[in-house]
Amino acid sequence: MPELPEVETIRRELVPLISGKIFASPLLHMPSAIEYPDSEQFSAALTGQKVLNIGRKGKYLIITLDHGILIVHLRMTGNLLYTEEGPPEKDRYLRLSFPFNDGSALYFSDMRRFGRVWLVADDHELQEKVLKRVGPDIFDEMDLEKFIALLGRRERVMLKALLLNQGFAAGMGNIYTDECLFRCGIHPRRRVSTLSRSEVEALYKAIRAVLNEGIEHGGTTFRDYRNARGTAGDYQSKLAVYGRKGERCRCGSPIEKTTVAGRGTYFCPLCQVEWTATEKET
DNA sequence: AGCACCACCTGTGGGC
DNA sequence: TGCCCACAGGTGGTGC
Incomplete structure (x- = not known):
């Protein structure tokens, strides 16, 4: 949750x-x-x-x-x-x-x-x-330079797995990870080493934006989440891909669901391409 | 290092 | 309608 x-x-x-x-x-x-x-x-x-x-x-x-x-x-x-x-x-x-x-x-x-x-x-x-194995808070203890430095030590890992790894940075879970990767147009199976500088910056911005929006809307309630007053969150209505398998992305393509890092993963196959042209050639 | 798989729990939704 | 299985927002351990 x-x-x-x-x-x-x-x-x-x-x-x-x-x-x-x-x-x-x-x-x-x-x-x-x-x-x-x-x-x-x-x-x-x-x-x-x-x-x-x-x-x-x-x-x-x-x-x-x-x-x-x-x-x-x-x-x-x-x-x-x-x-x-x-x-x-x-x-x-x-x-x-x-x-x-x-x-x-x-x-x-x-x-x-x-x-x-x-x-x-x-x-x-x-x-x-x-907190022995918990990394810096991804919202309160991170900036772009630090984010880039931390990425540099995890070149081989898939982005979805990295963002879910609380030892890398703490706070992201399955819903917000999918939303962030959609927001910046990066496929969840892309590996860190394949990201361009501009993609890294877009990812960092997407993380901040999505987490901010989640907080502004009082969180996401799929089933069980309630705030300290027992009220449901509101952000589920704003989700672009999570839980929306088969629905149309704004580009027209149906949202797909797959498994990445052992977790159900929602993405748009047109907006988030898995391989760049250069990777395909090599 | 990175990943797949299992375990921990209970409930529920979808498929048959 | 009813049953059964797969899966669910998280994490920690094992083993390859």
Whole structure:
């Protein structure tokens, strides 16, 4: 589910809602959702802590407390809901409840149980336990020069696989990757080494534009994604290719679906050509 | 290094 | 109508 724009939407909503609040004792309906530390230490360490800041790196939501850092990753179907009216009724998928001492609460719900939370002591532990293999945030920690430099070390890889690799840069997921590659007219199976300078610049611009639009529209809801207030996103109506197999691209060609890097991949076969003329000859 | 495949889970949509 | 399988927004591991 949630990619960078969805997590950023939740982050922006939570800032005014929970900043300064103090956690009461959490309810661990499904303790296995806690990746670190063990559930007893987790509960003891969280209780009484104050929310100082809410950040994000890639798809990780990072809540800085006065004596630790709470991290949430929603994976495919996770939701993080804020309410002042008690737990959502008959939610079969409620995994963790995080009440505050004023009666409001955060609820972590997750149908497929892939989502995880961590509670670490400091930035060092954050890096070691959670973000060890996570690259720079592709929205907040990237510029064109850095992007070009990072590409230079991954010459052989297919673009779709590269953009999905959170170690290269963090935040892109399956939907926004397909949209970016369509936007700049590059085929998802193209390899980094075949890109011209202008294509690299177009790709970088497309990434910024698509992520910005996703955030402006409150994210994409296909099925499960909800923001912190339980409302669906809006960007699905703006998607050019993702989920639109058989529909006409603006060029007239039907959108195709294939598999790249093990993921369902939507593209326009006319706007995104797989091979350049020079490659075909060599 | 890069990629294919499997695992983790539950639900659902499309094909037959 | 009903059943079954493939697939779903993410990541981590294995093995070639």
